[in-house]
Amino acid sequence: MSSHTSNYTPSTGIEKWLDDRLPLIRFSKEHLMDYPTPRNLNYWWTGGAILTFMLAAQIVTGIILAMHYTPQVDLAFDSVEHIRRDVNSGRIIQATHAVGASMFFAAVYMHIFRGLYFGSYKAPREILWILGVIIFLLMMATAFMGYVLPWGQMSFWAAAVITNIFAAIPVIGDPILQLLRGGFAVDNPTLNRFFSLHYLLPFIIAAVVGLHIWALHVPGNNNPVGVEVKSERDTLPFHPFYTMKDLFAVVVFCIPFAWFVFFAPDILGHPDNYIQANPLVTPPHIVPEWYFLPFYAILRAIDFNFILDSKLLGVIAFGGSILILFFLPWLDTSKVRSGTFRPMFKWFYWVFVANFVLLTWYGAQAPDMKVLGNFTVADTSKLSVLYYFAYFIVILPLLSRFEKPRPLPNSISEAVLKPAPATN
Amino acid sequence: MATESNLAHNDQPNPGRRDFLYVATAAVGAVGVGAVAWPVINQMNPDASVLALASTEFDLSGVEEGSSVTIKWRGSPVFVRHRTAAEIEEARAVPMSDLKDPETDEARVKEGHDQYLVMVALCTHLGCVPVGDAGEFGGWFCPCHGSEYDTSGRIRKGPAPKNLVVPPYQFLSDSVIQIG
Numbered sequence: 105m106s107s108h109t110s111n112y113t114p115s116t117g118i119e120k121w122l123d124d125r126l127p128l129i130r131f132s133k134e135h136l137m138d139y140p141t142p143r144n145l146n147y148w149w150t151g152g153a154i155l156t157f158m159l160a161a162q163i164v165t166g167i168i169l170a171m172h173y174t175p176q177v178d179l180a181f182d183s184v185e186h187i188r189r190d191v192n193s194g195r196i197i198q199a200t201h202a203v204g205a206s207m208f209f210a211a212v213y214m215h216i217f218r219g220l221y222f223g224s225y226k227a228p229r230e231i232l233w234i235l236g237v238i239i240f241l242l243m244m245a246t247a248f249m250g251y252v253l254p255w256g257q258m259s260f261w262a263a264a265v266i267t268n269i270f271a272a273i274p275v276i277g278d279p280i281l282q283l284l285r286g287g288f289a290v291d292n293p294t295l296n297r298f299f300s301l302h303y304l305l306p307f308i309i310a311a312v313v314g315l316h317i318w319a320l321h322v323p324g325n326n327n328p329v330g331v332e333v334k335s336e337r338d339t340l341p342f343h344p345f346y347t348m349k350d351l352f353a354v355v356v357f358c359i360p361f362a363w364f365v366f367f368a369p370d371i372l373g374h375p376d377n378y379i380q381a382n383p384l385v386t387p388p389h390i391v392p393e394w395y396f397l398p399f400y401a402i403l404r405a406i407d408f409n410f411i412l413d414s415k416l417l418g419v420i421a422f423g424g425s426i427l428i429l430f431f432l433p434w435l436d437t438s439k440v441r442s443g444t445f446r447p448m449f450k451w452f453y454w455v456f457v458a459n460f461v462l463l464t465w466y467g468a469q470a471p472d473m474k475v476l477g478n479f480t481v482a483d484t485s486k487l488s489v490l491y492y493f494a495y496f497i498v499i500l501p502l503l504s505r506f507e508k509p510r511p512l513p514n515s516i517s518e519a520v521l522k523p524a525p526a527t528n
Numbered sequence: 529m530a531t532e533s534n535l536a537h538n539d540q541p542n543p544g545r546r547d548f549l550y551v552a553t554a555a556v557g558a559v560g561v562g563a564v565a566w567p568v569i570n571q572m573n574p575d576a577s578v579l580a581l582a583s584t585e586f587d588l589s590g591v592e593e594g595s596s597v598t599i600k601w602r603g604s605p606v607f608v609r610h611r612t613a614a615e616i617e618e619a620r621a622v623p624m625s626d627l628k629d630p631e632t633d634e635a636r637v638k639e640g641h642d643q644y645l646v647m648v649a650l651c652t653h654l655g656c657v658p659v660g661d662a663g664e665f666g667g668w669f670c671p672c673h674g675s676e677y678d679t680s681g682r683i684r685k686g687p688a689p690k691n692l693v694v695p696p697y698q699f700l701s702d703s704v705i706q707i708g
Contacts, residue, residue, distance in 0.1 A: 264654075264655045264656075265654040265655055265672070268654045268655040269654070271655075282573060282574055283569070283573050284572070286572055286573065286575070286578070287574045287578045287602070287603055288574065288582070288602035288603055288604060289602060289603030289604040290603075291578075291603045293574075293575065293578065383600070383603060383604070383605065384598055384600070384605045384649075384657060385657060386657040386670075386671060386672060387671075388671045389671065390656065390671075390672055404673060404687075407673070407686075409689075414687050414689060415653060415654075415687070415689050418687075471673055471674060472674055
């Protein structure tokens with residue numbers, strides 16, 4: 105599909121002149137308009153447009169905020185209040201950026217779970233998937249550093265705890281910790297560099313998004329039945345069919361986004377972050393933002409020594425829970441992409457989703473809270489961590505051996521015409 | 529072009545000499561890259577103004593017996609606790625086998641100043657500040673993940689791997705210490 109040629113013919117002299125020098129119009133027409141897209145894409149495939157919109161929204165609001173924000177420990181907290189109270193429209197712009205981070209993650213989780221269900225990570229889309237995981241990691245780093253900037257109590261202690269994770273590395277842990285913080289504790293140098301990097305990373309993300317889309321346009325989209333495009337009958341031009349569908353999805357997505365910004369801009373945050381950072385007192389209950397909770401729960405669940413000490417082991421599990429996604433294309437060996445045609449996979453998948461939601465909940469609870477009889481969050485969350493890893497390392501590799509997939513439709517167009525693929 | 533130069537290379541009467549030039553050029557290049565890279569990385573390390581505050585002096589005479597104060601050293605809180613005789617006795621009565629990170633109480637204080645316990649006030653788990661006079665061991669309790677320390681600041685329960693860190697310090701006089 106990469107070899108498809110656009111039917112662009114420059115009509116004016118200027119277009120022809122440009123086309124011979126920098127074929128921008130040809131490129132845009134090929135990739136934004138004529139790009140052949142499977143005709144059966146559902147609304148789960150609008151994630152890309154929503155995420156692109158969110159990245160743009162975060163960059164625009166972020167650049168504006170940087171015009172009014174001061175990255176200095178004595179002034180940072182007040183400068184955010186200044187934005188919220190004094191700057192024209194600052195209240196809305198700051199709220200859009202802060203809520204935007206949450207909405208961005210909500211969208212990226214939907215996008216990732218779409219890929220997990222429909223096997224979008226399988227050949228020939230491994231690079232596409234890996235670039236996606238890299239974007240996810242960059243997003244986490246960016247969001248974390250952005251959260252530190254308002255310099256509230258949660259900001260400060262998030263920075264302290266998360267940078268402390270690096271101290272778990274044997275031997276070189278402490279020098280790395282000092283290098284990251286620029287001091288012996290989280291302080292002004294830390295805030296300064298986080299601001300610098302928080303401004304930089306979104307542009308790196310934009311560059312990787314460019315690669316992500318490139319890697320998408322080479323094999324073309326996966327689709328809900330997971331059968332590759334076989335003829336022109338299986339596709340529709342991207343414009344106007346999917347530009348309109350994507351636009352509609354973005355508008356719908358903006359409804360809850362706007363509701364949060366206008367009516368509950370702080371509901372996703374934590375009240376303690378409206379207390380200025382104090383390096384001498386830790387808030388009684390520190391929790392990360394909701395989008396980090398599942399991984400935070402994994403970090404915390406490892407409170408026992410096993411060959412290595414609990415701290416290092418927790419950090420390994422924490423990092424491993426995301427890094428394992430890089431290997432997913434080779435762990436799931438089933439040739440069938442779409443979960444729709446995998447009767448056993450489907451169950452394990454939905455348990456995985458439920459388990460992920462449960463981990464999110466665990467992450468927000470105090471570790472010694474009782475959940476089942478005498479079992480605490482610290483005890484039962486270990487089962488969730490076990491399932492999380494088992495899904496990737498045990499279940500997916502074994503499933504392809506034992507599972508008998510349902511018959512696949514011969515083509516996308518056949519699936520569209522006969523939704524129940526009973527005959528083959 | 530590339531194949532031509534490769535052929536030319538093989539035709540040389542003394543290929544070892546040319547290889548030496550390649551290796552030497554690459555080595556000089558690598559040294560150059562390293563020489564530029566190191567300052568670019570090292571600038572992130574603690575700067576002179578941070579290092580200038582790396583030691584601090586503190587007068588212990590204001591700390592009443594049975595009380596504790598928190599002072600700041602290198603941007604981090606430090607506990608100074610003036611322990612009662614009972615607390616010292618309690619800490620010394622603990623058998624080593626009960627400890628996760630075995631260390632005697634004597635090793636954690638300066639001889640002759642056994643009543644003063646000086647420790648970096650950061651939980652060895654993930655760096656939260658523990659709360660004093662709390663927890664079932666009479667020492668400190670960390671609100672973040674529930675680690676508990678005894679009256680010698682040794683880890684007794686919870687996810688923290690080590691005892692609270694005793695910073696390097698010395699007595700300048702009977703009542704003044706210098707930390708760092």
